[in-house]
Amino acid sequence: MAIDVRIPTILRPYTGGERSVDGNGSTVSAVIEDLEGRFAGIRERLVDETGGVRRFVNIYVNDEDIRFTGGLDTEVADGATIVILPAVAGG
Amino acid sequence: MLTIDRAIRDAIVEHARRDHPDEACGVVAGLVGSDRPTRFVPMLNAAMSTTFYEFDSTDLLRLYREMDDNDEEPVVIYHSHTATEAYPSRTDISLAQEPGAHYVLVSTRDGADVSAGGQPGDVEFRSFRIVDGQVTEEEVRVVERYDSESTLPQAPAVQGVPPESLRKAD
Numbered sequence: 001m002a003i004d005v006r007i008p009t010i011l012r013p014y015t016g017g018e019r020s021v022d023g024n025g026s027t028v029s030a031v032i033e034d035l036e037g038r039f040a041g042i043r044e045r046l047v048d049e050t051g052g053v054r055r056f057v058n059i060y061v062n063d064e065d066i067r068f069t070g071g072l073d074t075e076v077a078d079g080a081t082i083v084i085l086p087a088v089a090g091g
Numbered sequence: 092m093l094t095i096d097r098a099i100r101d102a103i104v105e106h107a108r109r110d111h112p113d114e115a116c117g118v119v120a121g122l123v124g125s126d127r128p129t130r131f132v133p134m135l136n137a138a139m140s141t142t143f144y145e146f147d148s149t150d151l152l153r154l155y156r157e158m159d160d161n162d163e164e165p166v167v168i169y170h171s172h173t174a175t176e177a178y179p180s181r182t183d184i185s186l187a188q189e190p191g192a193h194y195v196l197v198s199t200r201d202g203a204d205v206s207a208g209g210q211p212g213d214v215e216f217r218s219f220r221i222v223d224g225q226v227t228e229e230e231v232r233v234v235e236r237y238d239s240e241s242t243l244p245q246a247p248a249v250q251g252v253p254p255e256s257l258r259k260a261d
């Protein structure tokens with residue numbers, strides 16, 4: 001069963017304009033790998049050089065910011081919703 | 092060009108004057124595709140900083156969910172600079188991730204804030220597009236109401252001002 005992944009405007013060029021795509025995997029990391037297989041380049045926009053979530057990207061699993069639930073290792077159950085939102089920030 | 096009604100423009104200015112010397116931030120949502128900012132949503136600056144702003148991640152999710160439910164998008168994303176001009180800083184440019192938004196910058200420097208006794212008219216209010224690292228200033232047209240054609244007299248947009256924020260990461 002699929003995971004519903006919500007794609008923000010800035011990343012929709014990777015998904016052919018789709019606001020929402022299906023993903024598969026038992027962790028956020030696995031779902032991102034799955035997306036990368038179909039939407040090449042999207043992983044780099046989400047994951048930094050150290051393998052963590054980019055500082056100015058927020059990823060939520062069922063409304064929980066994954067920074068507080070184990071980062072990219074956060075488990076994702078069938079039918080879960082993953083929301084990706086760029087931070088709104090500046091100086 | 093950004094067209095914005097006076098009440099919302101004034102609300103942004105007041106938010107900035109009140110939160111000075113911290114940076115104030117928020118959005119004005121509007122119906123998708125309308126380019127019309129109608130719902131003023133001041134946000135908490137989770138950074139609580141004089142040189143940085145960031146929406147709290149939980150607030151951010153709630154905001155985007157509300158906008159989705161209302162068929163809205165962030166037409167305006169605003170924040171204040173409290174010691175420098177109302178021009179996007181290097182940080183603002185590198186972190187801008189809503190290519191469709193009008194990025195409104197206001198400046199409360201030089202005593203324009205409430206505590207210094209400044210007046211709302213002392214606050215600089217400017218609007219920019221920030222797309223792929225490119226900043227383009229745009230005209231701001233203030234209207235009494237969106238259904239009205241009447242516009243208030245506005246100072247002409249300042250063009251070609253050297254961006255001091257490119258020399259200083261504020």
